Amino acid sequence: MNVLVPYITRWSGEDTAPFRIVARRNGIGYADETLGERDSRGILWTRTPSRHGQGKPVFGQIHGPRQRRAMRNLLCQVCAGPADQSTDGVLWILQDQRADWPGWPNRMGVTEPPICLPCAELSARLCPALRRGRVLVRAGAHPLAGVLGTQYRPRLGTPVKTETGLVTFDSPHIRWTLAAQLFRELDNCTILETP
Incomplete structure (x- = not known):
């Protein structure tokens, strides 16, 4: 039996190796940090090996680097093809x-990458999280706005974790955040018929 595994799903063979976070002059870093562990904005990213398809899918857990690729390039979170786009x-x-609020989902930060129409129909049928109610939304504006990550605060020698949540690119906390996923802010939204 074939199981549909979304592109952004983490596999059991992609477990993160242990690491140590240290305080730097203007934020956090890895004790053994190497080139490429920060993006062009200087944000530190969670170390995640890429072994797509190795082991078993861990549904409900996201593979950070694939999520980032899908978000940056507006790829479907399920098949990694282009997300569906229209004039809306x-x-x-x-x-x-x-x-949740009048005008939802306008001004909402989302970590879920977009989707193509065939995969939206499949996801509506197969994804347990969507069975409790889902909507299709077209966002006319969807800028990259920040990261989902674990925030730290300085403490003598070793930074201490404070919370996990969304942090905007312009936040002073971004240098003290270990990023795991990108988020986009949706706006100019049109809610479509539920698939």
Whole structure:
């Protein structure tokens, strides 16, 4: 039996090796940091090996580097092909949270990459998280806005974890954040029929 495994799903063979975070002059770093562990903005990223397809899929856990690629390039989170786009914007499938605030999902940060229409239909049927209610959303504006990551604060010698959450690129906390995923802020949204 073939199981559909979304592109951004982490596999059991992609476990992260142990690491040690240290305080630097303006934020955090790895004790043994190497070139390429920060992006062009200087943000430190979680070390995650890329062994797509090795082991078993760990549904509900995201592979950071593949999520970043899909978010940066507006690729479908399931098949990694181009996300569906129209004159109304790029397509997302989201858990239905319209009761959260008037105008939802405008101004909402999302870590879920966009999706193509065939994969949206499959996801609506197969994804347990979407069975409780979902909507298709076209976002006319969807700028990259920051990261989802673990924040640290300085403490004598060793930084201490404080919380995990969304941190915008312009936040002073970004240098004290170990980033795991990118997020985009959706705006100019149109809610479509539920698949």
